[in-house]
Amino acid sequence: EVQLVESGGDLVQPGGSLRLSCAASGFTFSSYWMHWVRQAPGKGLVWVSLINSDGSSAYYADSVKGRFTISRDNAKNMLYLQMNSLRADDTAFYFCARAESGSYSSWGQGTLVTVSS
Amino acid sequence: DIVMTQTPLSSPVALGQPASISCRSSQSLVHSDGNTYLSWLHQRPGQPPRVLIYKISNRFSGVPDRFSGSGAGTDFTLKISRVEAEDVGVYYCMQATQFPRSFGQGTKLEI
Numbered sequence: 001e002v003q004l005v006e007s008g009g010d011l012v013q014p015g016g017s018l019r020l021s022c023a024a025s026g027f028t029f030s031s032y033w034m035h036w037v038r039q040a041p042g043k044g045l046v047w048v049s050l051i052n053s054d055g056s057s058a059y060y061a062d063s064v065k066g067r068f069t070i071s072r073d074n075a076k077n078m079l080y081l082q083m084n085s086l087r088a089d090d091t092a093f094y095f096c097a098r099a100e101s102g103s104y105s106s107w108g109q110g111t112l113v114t115v116s117s
Numbered sequence: 118d119i120v121m122t123q124t125p126l127s128s129p130v131a132l133g134q135p136a137s138i139s140c141r142s143s144q145s146l147v148h149s150d151g152n153t154y155l156s157w158l159h160q161r162p163g164q165p166p167r168v169l170i171y172k173i174s175n176r177f178s179g180v181p182d183r184f185s186g187s188g189a190g191t192d193f194t195l196k197i198s199r200v201e202a203e204d205v206g207v208y209y210c211m212q213a214t215q216f217p218r219s220f221g222q223g224t225k226l227e228i
Contacts, residue, residue, distance in 0.1 A: 035218070045158075045166065045209055047218035061217050095165055102154030102172055102213040107165035 002026040002099075002106045004096050009111030016086050016115070022079035022096030022108055030054070030074040033099040036081050038092035039110070049081065050099065064090075086115045119144050119212050130226060136197040138224045140210035145190050147214070154213035157186055157195045158223035160223075161206040169208075170195065202228060 012040040012069050022034070036048040047071040051058045058070045069082040079096050097104035120143040122161040130136045138157075146153045155173050168177045170186035173193060183198040197204060205228055210221040 024188045044207075044223045045160075045211075045220040049219070050218070059216050099213075101175070102152065102169075103156035103177075103211065104158070104166070105165065105168060105177065109165055 002098070004106055004108035006094060006096055006108040006111035009094065009113045011114045011116065012086055013117050014087060014115055016044065017082070017084045018113060019088070020081040020083065020094055020096075020111060022081075024077045024079065024096075024098075027098070027106075029072075029077040034070075034072060034079045035097045035099055035104065036070060036079075037095045037097055037104070037107075038090075038113075039095070040089075040092045043092075048094070051079070083113070086113075088098065088115050091115050118217055119146070119219050121210055121212055121216050121219050121221040123208075123210055123224050125185055125224060126222060127225045127227065130200050130228065132202060132228060136200050136204075136226060138195045138208050138210075138226075140188075140193045140195070140221050142191045142193075142212055145213070147190065150209050152206045155186075155188065155193050156211050156213065157184075157199075158211060158220075160206075160209065161203075164206075166209065171202065186203050197226075200226070200228070 003025045005023045019035045030045040049060045051070045055072045067085045071080045092108035096108045098106040122141045124139045157170040160166040174186040185196050207223040
């Protein structure tokens with residue numbers, strides 16, 4: 001069974017940093033592009049970042065470019081999102097998602113990041 | 118950036134009746150590889166989204182055949198032939214033709 005489990009969400013002060021993790025299992029992790037998508041409480045879905053299967057290419061939404069870094073460790077089946085210079089508008093549930101056929105075939109349950117003083 | 122616009126934003130519907138959601142993109146979603154990467158997602162309260170339809174009209178594994186997708190270019194539609202109670206929640210269209218990926222605002226389906 002495909003599983004994606006996020007962790008690392010927390011309450012952090014503006015300007016702070018956080019690293020999110022996504023543990024993948026049940027599939028050949030190294031074969032898939034992976035994404036981070038976020039959702040502010042009660043709001044819609046917003047794409048954040050993606051990384052290709054071998055980790056050599058990454059893309060970011062303009063709102064996080066220069067502050068967030070996506071990475072992966074295929075040997076450990078792990079996806080990461082390093083978030084720096086956090087702002088109040090980064091407050092959201094962060095989902096990792098497996099890309100397939102131009103959509104997302106699997107999602108994690110999400111981890112909540114709250115940026116507040 | 119491609120803007121995805123869904124209508125309606127809220128849709129009350131009776132059980133057993135059909136429902137339809139429209140999605141319009143600000144640019145053509147036809148990729149240089151010939152595919153159109155428009156998909157539909159469904160999110161129940163407190164749950165992550167799940168994909169229903171990919172590349173306009175392909176149902177994902179396990180999705181009931183009461184869900185169908187259609188359209189081309191910039192105009193797309195999700196149809197539910199007979200709404201069931203488990204269909205409540207928010208539906209999103211999403212494009213994966215260009216970066217950045219983008220989602221519609223969501224359409225809330227209410228029974």
